[in-house]
Amino acid sequence: MVFLIKALQLILSLSILVILHEFGHFLFARLFNTRVEKFYLFFNPGFTLFKFQKGETEYGMGWLPLGGYVKIAGMIDESMDKEQLKQPPQPWEFRAKPAWQRLLIMVGGVLVNFILALFIFWMVLFKWGESYVPVEGAQYGYSYHPVGHEMGLQDGDIVLAVDTFKVKTISDVAHFLFLEEPHAMTVKRGDSIFQLPIPEGVGQRLLSERVKQFAGFRIPFVVDSIVTGMPADIAGIQKGDSLVAVGGKQVPFFYEFVEELKKYSGETTTISFYRDEMLMSLPVRVSSAGKIGISPCSLYNYLEVKERKYGFFEAFPAGIRKGVNVLVGYVKQFRLVFTKEGMQQVGGFGTIGNLFPPSWDWLSFWTTTAFLSLILAFMNILPIPALDGGHVLFLFYEMVTRRKPSEKFMEYAQIAGMILLLALLLYANGNDIVRWLSK
Known part of the structure; x- marks a missing residue:
C-alpha cells in the first residue's frame, strides 16, 4: 500500500x-x-x-x-x-x-x-503557514550519528552555529556540513558554549556513508502504544511506562535506548522503567530485528514548536524567498554529483518517489x-x-x-x-x- x-x-x-x-x-x-x-x-x-x-x-x-x-x-x-x-x-x-x-x-x-x-x-x-522547532526548542538536546560523535559531539549537545551561519533548525547543521565546507561549529553543552573544529571532508564522508539523519531530537522514551503479541506486551510493559535502561545500562532517551536494544537482537535482556514513579525491571525477549513492539509518545510533547501564519499578500514575498533558497541549495548540492560519493547517490524514479510521504498528505505533496x-x-x-x-x-x-x-x-x-x-x-x-x- x-x-x-x-x-x-x-x-x-x-x-x-x-x-x-x-x-x-x-x-x-x-x-x-x-x-x-x-x-x-x-x-x-x-x-x-x-x-x-x-x-x-x-x-x-x-x-x-x-x-x-x-x-x-x-x-x-x-x-x-x-x-x-x-x-x-x-x-x-x-x-x-x-x-x-x-x-x-x-x-x-x-x-x-x-x-x-x-x-x-x-x-x-498562505494555507498552512510555517512551523518548525528552533534549535533551542529541544529541551533535551539532540542525538547524533556516529560521525558526529567522532567529530566530538555528544548526545544532548545543541549546535548553535556552523562557522558564521546561525543554525535555525537542526536540519540546517547537515545542510551546512554538506554544502558549505565549514571549519568549526558553536556548541552548547549544559551551561557551557564552546567552539568545536570540523574535520576536513566531513560532508563527503556523510555522503559516502549515506547518512540520512545527522542529528535527531532527543526525547524520553515514554511508551505510547504496544503491539499485541510482541515481546513488550508478553513481558507486561504498559502504556505510560518510562523506559530508562537496557541490560543494566542507563539509556533514558529514545534514540540511545533503540541503539542499545539492537545489541540484544535475538536474546533476552532486562528492561528497566518507571511506572507511577516506581523503578521496575522485567526480562524481555528482543526480536531478531532488535525490536520489542512499542512506540514512544509524540516527540512534540517535549519540543517547543514555533508557528507563523501568513496573509495572502504577506505569503507572496515569503514564498519567493523560500523558492529561491531551495533552488540555491539544490544548485550548491548539484556540484556533489561530480564526486565519486555523489555519483553513488544519484537516483531515478525510485529515489524521487521516496521523497513523498507514505500516507497522502497535501502539504507534503505540494511542497x-x-x-x-x-x-x-x-x-x-x-x-x-x-x-x-x-x-x-x-x-x-x-x-x-x-x-x-x-x-x-x-x-x-x-x-x-x-x-x-x-x-x-x-x-x-x-x-x-x-x-x-x-x-
Whole structure:
C-alpha cells in the first residue's frame, strides 16, 4: 500500500509538472504564431493511449511515463523529423522565427516551472503557514550519528552555529556540513558554549556513508502504544511506562535506548522503567530485528514548536524567498554529483518517489512538487543537447556570431544529447535497483 501511495503521488506530481512545462513552450510558440503539431503527456513510441485533434495541434497521452513533449514545426527535437527540414522554411516554422523569439520558446518551459514552484510555495505558506522547532526548542538536546560523535559531539549537545551561519533548525547543521565546507561549529553543552573544529571532508564522508539523519531530537522514551503479541506486551510493559535502561545500562532517551536494544537482537535482556514513579525491571525477549513492539509518545510533547501564519499578500514575498533558497541549495548540492560519493547517490524514479510521504498528505505533496518543479527547471536549462539548455546554448552562439549552426550539426548534437540522457537515466535507475537489492 505504501508503494502504491508513493507511486500515485509521483505520477500525479510529474504529470502536473510535465504538462505545465510543455505548456510553457506551447504558449510562447503560439504567441509568435509558430505551429505546434503535437502536445503529449508521456512519450508514445509505437502507440498512443489516446489522442485528439484540435486546430493544428494533436493532443495525446503516451504510455511511457518518462516526460512529455511538444513537437514544434521546423525544429530539430527528439522526434528527429528530417523530412520537414528538407523543405524551404515556412513562416509558421520555428526555424523561420528571429533568434530572440526562438529563445523565448525554448526557455518557456523552464520559466513556467520556476514560476509554478514560487506559486506553490506562496499558496502553501498562505494555507498552512510555517512551523518548525528552533534549535533551542529541544529541551533535551539532540542525538547524533556516529560521525558526529567522532567529530566530538555528544548526545544532548545543541549546535548553535556552523562557522558564521546561525543554525535555525537542526536540519540546517547537515545542510551546512554538506554544502558549505565549514571549519568549526558553536556548541552548547549544559551551561557551557564552546567552539568545536570540523574535520576536513566531513560532508563527503556523510555522503559516502549515506547518512540520512545527522542529528535527531532527543526525547524520553515514554511508551505510547504496544503491539499485541510482541515481546513488550508478553513481558507486561504498559502504556505510560518510562523506559530508562537496557541490560543494566542507563539509556533514558529514545534514540540511545533503540541503539542499545539492537545489541540484544535475538536474546533476552532486562528492561528497566518507571511506572507511577516506581523503578521496575522485567526480562524481555528482543526480536531478531532488535525490536520489542512499542512506540514512544509524540516527540512534540517535549519540543517547543514555533508557528507563523501568513496573509495572502504577506505569503507572496515569503514564498519567493523560500523558492529561491531551495533552488540555491539544490544548485550548491548539484556540484556533489561530480564526486565519486555523489555519483553513488544519484537516483531515478525510485529515489524521487521516496521523497513523498507514505500516507497522502497535501502539504507534503505540494511542497515536494514545488521542489521537483525547481529541479526540473534547473536540469532542463543545463547546456546539454536534447535539453532546453542545449538549444539555448546554440541560440546564444547564433546571436553572438550572427550565423546558425548547420542542421546536420544540430541533428548530431541532438542524437548525442539523447544518448547521454538515456545513459544517465539507466545509471540513475540502476542505482535505485542496486540499493533496493542491497537491502
